[in-house]
Amino acid sequence: MELLQVHEVVKRFGGLTAVDKVSLTVARGEIRAVIGPNGSGKSTFINVLSGVYKPDSGTIVLDGRHLENLPPSEITKAGIARTFQNIQLFEGLTVLENVAVGKHCRMTDGVLEVLAGGRRHRAIEQHAREEAYRLLETMGIPELASHYPGELPYGQRRLVEIARALAAEPKLLMVDEPAAGLSAQEMNQLGDVLLDLKEKGISVIVIEHNMKFVMGLSDRVTVLNFGRVIAEGTPDQVRRDPVVVEAYLGGSHAHAAG
Amino acid sequence: MLHHIAGKMGSKLPRWVKAVLWAGTGLAVLVLPLLFPSFYHRQLLEQVLIFALLALGYDLLLGHTGQFSLGHIALFAIGSYTTALLSTKAGAPFLVGLLAAAVVTGLVGLAIAVPALRIKGHYLVVLTLAFNEIIRLLLTNLREFTGGSGGITNIPSPAIAGFSFNTPLKRYYLLLAFLLLGVLVIVRLERSRFGRAFKAVRDAELAADVSGVNIARTKILSFVISAVFAGVAGALYAHTFHYISPEFFGLGRTIILLAMVIVGGKGSVAGVIAGVALLTLLPEALRFVKQYYMVAFGLGVWLTTLFLPDGLVAIAAKLRDRWIMAPGARQQS
Amino acid sequence: MFAQILVNGIAMGCIYALVTLGFVLVVRAAGVVNFAHGEMVMLGAYLGVSTTAALGLAPAVGLLVTILIMAGVGALFQRIIVQPLHGKHLLTIVMATVGISIAMQNGATLIWGPYPLTMAPFFGSRPVNLLGAVILPHTLIIIALTGLVLAALHLVLTRTGSGLMIQASAQDPETARLMGIRVQRMNTIVFATAAALAGMAGFLVAPLFIVTPSIGFSTMLKGLAVAILGGWGSLQGAILGGLLFGIIETLAAAYLSTAYKDVVAFAVLILMLLVRPQGLFPEKIGEKV
Numbered sequence: 001m002e003l004l005q006v007h008e009v010v011k012r013f014g015g016l017t018a019v020d021k022v023s024l025t026v027a028r029g030e031i032r033a034v035i036g037p038n039g040s041g042k043s044t045f046i047n048v049l050s051g052v053y054k055p056d057s058g059t060i061v062l063d064g065r066h067l068e069n070l071p072p073s074e075i076t077k078a079g080i081a082r083t084f085q086n087i088q089l090f091e092g093l094t095v096l097e098n099v100a101v102g103k104h105c106r107m108t109d110g111v112l113e114v115l116a117g118g119r120r121h122r123a124i125e126q127h128a129r130e131e132a133y134r135l136l137e138t139m140g141i142p143e144l145a146s147h148y149p150g151e152l153p154y155g156q157r158r159l160v161e162i163a164r165a166l167a168a169e170p171k172l173l174m175v176d177e178p179a180a181g182l183s184a185q186e187m188n189q190l191g192d193v194l195l196d197l198k199e200k201g202i203s204v205i206v207i208e209h210n211m212k213f214v215m216g217l218s219d220r221v222t223v224l225n226f227g228r229v230i231a232e233g234t235p236d237q238v239r240r241d242p243v244v245v246e247a248y249l250g251g252s253h254a255h256a257a258g
Numbered sequence: 259m260l261h262h263i264a265g266k267m268g269s270k271l272p273r274w275v276k277a278v279l280w281a282g283t284g285l286a287v288l289v290l291p292l293l294f295p296s297f298y299h300r301q302l303l304e305q306v307l308i309f310a311l312l313a314l315g316y317d318l319l320l321g322h323t324g325q326f327s328l329g330h331i332a333l334f335a336i337g338s339y340t341t342a343l344l345s346t347k348a349g350a351p352f353l354v355g356l357l358a359a360a361v362v363t364g365l366v367g368l369a370i371a372v373p374a375l376r377i378k379g380h381y382l383v384v385l386t387l388a389f390n391e392i393i394r395l396l397l398t399n400l401r402e403f404t405g406g407s408g409g410i411t412n413i414p415s416p417a418i419a420g421f422s423f424n425t426p427l428k429r430y431y432l433l434l435a436f437l438l439l440g441v442l443v444i445v446r447l448e449r450s451r452f453g454r455a456f457k458a459v460r461d462a463e464l465a466a467d468v469s470g471v472n473i474a475r476t477k478i479l480s481f482v483i484s485a486v487f488a489g490v491a492g493a494l495y496a497h498t499f500h501y502i503s504p505e506f507f508g509l510g511r512t513i514i515l516l517a518m519v520i521v522g523g524k525g526s527v528a529g530v531i532a533g534v535a536l537l538t539l540l541p542e543a544l545r546f547v548k549q550y551y552m553v554a555f556g557l558g559v560w561l562t563t564l565f566l567p568d569g570l571v572a573i574a575a576k577l578r579d580r581w582i583m584a585p586g587a588r589q590q591s
Numbered sequence: 592m593f594a595q596i597l598v599n600g601i602a603m604g605c606i607y608a609l610v611t612l613g614f615v616l617v618v619r620a621a622g623v624v625n626f627a628h629g630e631m632v633m634l635g636a637y638l639g640v641s642t643t644a645a646l647g648l649a650p651a652v653g654l655l656v657t658i659l660i661m662a663g664v665g666a667l668f669q670r671i672i673v674q675p676l677h678g679k680h681l682l683t684i685v686m687a688t689v690g691i692s693i694a695m696q697n698g699a700t701l702i703w704g705p706y707p708l709t710m711a712p713f714f715g716s717r718p719v720n721l722l723g724a725v726i727l728p729h730t731l732i733i734i735a736l737t738g739l740v741l742a743a744l745h746l747v748l749t750r751t752g753s754g755l756m757i758q759a760s761a762q763d764p765e766t767a768r769l770m771g772i773r774v775q776r777m778n779t780i781v782f783a784t785a786a787a788l789a790g791m792a793g794f795l796v797a798p799l800f801i802v803t804p805s806i807g808f809s810t811m812l813k814g815l816a817v818a819i820l821g822g823w824g825s826l827q828g829a830i831l832g833g834l835l836f837g838i839i840e841t842l843a844a845a846y847l848s849t850a851y852k853d854v855v856a857f858a859v860l861i862l863m864l865l866v867r868p869q870g871l872f873p874e875k876i877g878e879k880v
Contacts, residue, residue: 050468076470088465090458092525101458104451105470111479114450115443125450168470326682373865379681380624380823384815385864388857391812395857399850509808513689520686549701556694563687564675 001064003028003203004080004172009058011041011048018044020227021058026172031194031204033214033235036224037248042207043085045224046174049205050082051075063171077105081170083161085177085207089149095160096145099132102167135163138196140189155186162193173197174205179213191217215239223247271578291430300426301499302542307433308495310534311440313518314527315487318444320516321524322453323480324460325374328512329386332393333363333485335507337492339397342410342502352416352497359493360486367485371478390512397504409503416497429498436494440487444527447483456480457525521562523569532570594724596845597838602730604837605737609792610810611817611829612741613785619824620761620781623673624681626688629811630695631786635661635793636802637699640708650713657794658787665786669779692807699804712798733795740791741830744784757781816860822870831872 004026011019018041026032036042047053049060051072060067067075081102090098107128109121136142139159149157158178165173175194179187187210194204194217208214214221215235223231223238225247231238238244271279291300316330340362341355350358370389377385397404404410415424416432423429447453455476458466467473496502514537522533537555544551566572614628635657642653672691676684712729719728748754760767760777768774793806800806813836821832839859844852863870 052464052468071473072464072467073470073472076468081470082468084465084468088462090454090461090465092457092461093454097454097457100451101454101466101471102469104455104458105472107451109450111452114452115446117446121450128451164469320682326685377864377868381819381864381868383624383681383685384819385861387812388816388860388864392854392857392861395851395854399854509812513693516686516689520682549697552697553694553701556690556692556697559690559693560672560687561690563683563690567679567683 002026003030003063005059005061006049007059007061009045009048009060010056011044011053012056018227019048019055022224022227022229023058024222024229024232026203026205027219028171028203029198029201030220031198031206031218033206033208033218033221034224035208035211035214035221035238036230039226040224040247041227042224043176044227046082046176046205046207049075049174050080073105076168076170079169079171080174081165081168081172082174083158083165083176083178085180087154087157087161089157089160089164091149093148094145095136095141095147095149095152096129096132098149098160099135099163099167100128102164103128103131106167106169132163132167135166136160138166139163139193154181155183158182158186158190159193162190166197170202172203172205174207176207177209178206179208179210187213271582287434291427297426300430302539303430304426304433304498306535306538307430307437308491308498309515309518309538310531311433311437311494312488312491313515313522313530313534314437314440314444315484315491316515317519317524317530318447318456318487319480319484320519321526321530322448322456322460323477325477325480326379326383327370327374327386327481328383328516329370329389330484330488330515331507331512332390333366333488334492334495334511335393335397335502335504336366337363337489338496338502338507339404339410339492340489341493342413342496343403345414345497346410346412352414353418355497356490356493359489361489363485363489363492364482367481367483367488368478370485371481374481375474375477387509387512390509394504394507397507404504407504409501409505410496411501413496413500413502415500416494433494433498436490440490441527443483443487452476452479517559521559521569523571526569526571528574529569529571536570594722595726596841598721598724598726598730598734600838600841601834602733602837603796603841604834605733606792606796606833607813607817607837608830608833609737609740609788609795610814611821611833612744612826613788613792614814615818615821615824615826615829616781616788617785618818619826620757621669621673621677621778623676623684624688625673625785626685626811627668627672627692627695627807628785628789628814629807629809630692630699631661631665631789631807632793632796632810633696633699633802633804633807634664635790636710636797636806637703637708637793638790639794639797640703640710640802643710644708654791654794657790661790662783662787664790665783666779668786669782673778673782674775692811696804696807703804705804707801707803709801710797729798736791736795740788753780813856816856819860819868820863820870822873825870825872825874828870828872828874832870835871 002025006025007023008021009019009023010017010021022045024032034042034045044053048055051067051070051074055068058068062078062080065078067078067080070078090101093101107124109124113121133142133145136145139162141156141159144152144156144160149160152160162175162178178190182190191213194206197204206214206218218235220233221235221238222229223244230247231241231244233241291303294300294303312330312334319325319327337359340359344350344355344358345352370386373385374382398407415422416429417423423432455466455471458469458471459473459476463473518533518537519530521537522531523529541551541555562570610632613631614625617623617625617628638657638660639653642648642656643650648656672687676687712727713732714728716727718725748758756767756772757777757780759770760772760774764774817832817836818829820836821828836856840852840856843855847855
């Protein structure tokens with residue numbers, strides 16, 4: 001059975017239908033790119049999947065469980081984590097603490113336990129911090145643990161956000177325009193991180209503008225335009241699809257299939 | 259846990275410096291009332307301790323969780339009146355009144371938290387201000403229950419197991435114990451997933467939601483715990499000063515509490531306590547020029563908010579950094 | 592009897608409308624929640640006392656002088672205090688303006704002393720009989736003047752070039768700036784106007800109550816309540832909300848009790864926030880983040 005089954009999801013804002021009966025399925029350990037010109041509904045789609053918006057209709061099923069009407073924190077608990085296009089970190093917490101927030105929903109110590117300072121709480125807390133540190137190591141930035149997000153350059157902030165999302169132990173990670181603003185080296189690093197997730201059996205949905213980045217990375221590609229799926233297939237299939245080329249060239253979009 | 263009381267500050271200092279600072283502060287705090295034997299000074303110290311407890315709880319809501327509530331003095335009042343009424347009208351012992359105050363204010367805090375889930379920013383400010391005013395007005399007008407504007411008098415001193423804290427000196431140590439307990443609560447929370455959740459909600463609520471933090475539960479927790487702090491502080495206030503009236507719990511007090519937290523340094527235990535001490539002791543020291551003092555105070559608040567948004571504790575942090583960077587000072591990794 | 596209460600309610604409503612209008616103008620134009628706005632009302636009241644009682648000027652002249660002085664105060668306030676606060680967090684702006692409010696309140700005590708002062712109502716303290724209602728001529732003056740001022744303001748904002756520029760810079764300062772509008776100057780004008788309106792309200796209401804340094808605080812609270820009631824950021828909401836608030840408050844004082852009128856007012860406010868936070872007369876303005 002597929003990990004994620006999205007069926008005919010619709011999201012309207014007043015008179016505008018931003019997401020128009022979009023369906024897709026994602027397999028376990030698959031890297032799926034979702035591409036499309038500006039305004040095609042990619043970010044809205046991610047927002048619906050992560051619970052930021054409630055869909056007007058349609059279903060979202062993860063491992064057999066319906067997620068359509070759940071709030072974002074419940075969806076994360078169910079196994080979908082995400083990052084934001086405009087990187088939202090907690091500026092008042094250290095990098096390590098930022099990542100540890102991702103662990104919040106997996107920690108089971110209660111308030112009274114915490115106040116009593118019991119052994120179980122201390123063990124859980126210690127474990128969470130170690131996990132967070134290990135994630136920073138996976139991202140290649142363990143030395144940043146005690147720094148604050150404000151001190152970091154853009155590329156590293158991106159990595160911290162991904163680490164935070166991974167801390168929630170997701171089955172599916174959705175990254176929104178992760179390559180934006182990254183240097184070539186950072187992009188390579190990011191690509192490695194995503195491929196590494198695939199190896200671990202974690203699925204990834206990547207929303208991207210940068211064709212070169214996603215084409216070399218993804219197993220399958222879904223193309224959106226005007227809120228609808230206009231093509232789907234392997235990167236090669238999609239690249240050659242005339243409908244896709246038309247959508248990009250026709251819509252004054254500079255990133256032609258590369 | 260100890261290093262966390264000084265917040266992030268402590269982590270950069272060499273161990274021996276920290277030890278000296280701790281020993282020094284601890285000693286100072288313990289002998290303070292002995293150095294100032296007058297009734298007047300000791301009452302001032304009592305006031306500092308009580309307001310420190312109140313302000314720490316308030317900071318949990320305002321500084322840590324970013325909920326801009328101006329209703330905390332109402333909670334303080336509810337705590338005071340609950341225990342005052344129980345002890346004067348029903349002869350309830352101190353600990354019972356204290357517990358009742360904590361429970362009642364906790365419940366009220368819960369009640370305020372619910373609308374606060376939907377209401378933010380300036381709307382929340384006005385909602386909590388209105389709540390504050392209504393409580394004060396009710397306390398003034400429900401004469402039969404609350405004694406009206408005359409207030410409640412002859413509230414007994416705190417007493418535990420027959421031992422009565424009937425002098426400022428004895429009360430000082432009791433209040434100090436409560437304050438330390440309060441600090442312990444804050445520090446333990448800070449160093450747990452809840453403390454991080456509070457700040458996450460403050461810094462980027464949507465990102466916190468999406469990271470798996472239950473926003474509603476986090477906000478409610480923050481409101482309830484900070485309310486309990488206010489209730490306990492209020493109860494201690496009633497038993498310490500033996501007299502309460504609605505005047506103590508008005509808009510002026512709300513503003514001073516806000517200033518204590520912000521000027522001292524929101525989100526920082528040391529900062530908040532410093533703010534409380536400064537804003538309690540300074541007006542007394544400059545009492546003879548009260549009006550001029552108040553003008554200067556107002557201007558000082560304005561300037562501090564403008565130039566030191568992180569409060570006075572930021573000055574201490576800058577000094578510490580400069581000390582570390584000075585040649586010859588030992589660097590901590 | 593009812594007519595009397597209604598007229599008094601409308602008069603108080605006019606005062607609230609003037610105060611809140613100034614407050615909301617500032618919120619709209621500068622995005623600033625000015626907690627010192629109530630002190631502008633207080634200043635207006637004190638200036639009223641000084642010009643009429645101490646200097647012995649005729650009320651009309653005193654009013655004019657007060658308005659001019661308050662406009663100046665508002666302009667200064669914008670330059671010195673508001674401009675540096677641009678773009679800062681709500682908490683910072685509130686705290687800063689609260690600090691100024693404390694300074695102003697105590698400054699007033701230093702200048703005028705802590706004891707309550709009084710001001711004579713215009714055209715004397717003898718009530719007239721108007722269609723069965725027994726009211727002070729002063730009350731009618733309040734209503735008349737408020738109507739005049741609001742009409743004039745409306746004309747200026749909608750018919751003159753400056754008025755349109757002010758509206759533009761309130762709705763979209765960036766674009767306004769790009770179009771060559773001096774947004775800073777518009778802001779100064781707005782603040783001056785707001786302070787003048789507040790000062791006028793203080794001047795007009797002073798004869799009905801006593802003047803103390805602390806009237807600013809309570810006015811601030813009511814102003815906030817009216818702004819929410821009418822619809823935050825809505826100019827017509829400020830006016831209509833103010834009138835409504837004044838009427839409700841006066842009715843509550845007459846038929847319930849003076850003690851509980853404030854409780855009623857704030858309870859209504861809380862109910863409003865819970866049920867319909869956008870207020871009674873919300874205006875669709877561009878989303879100010």
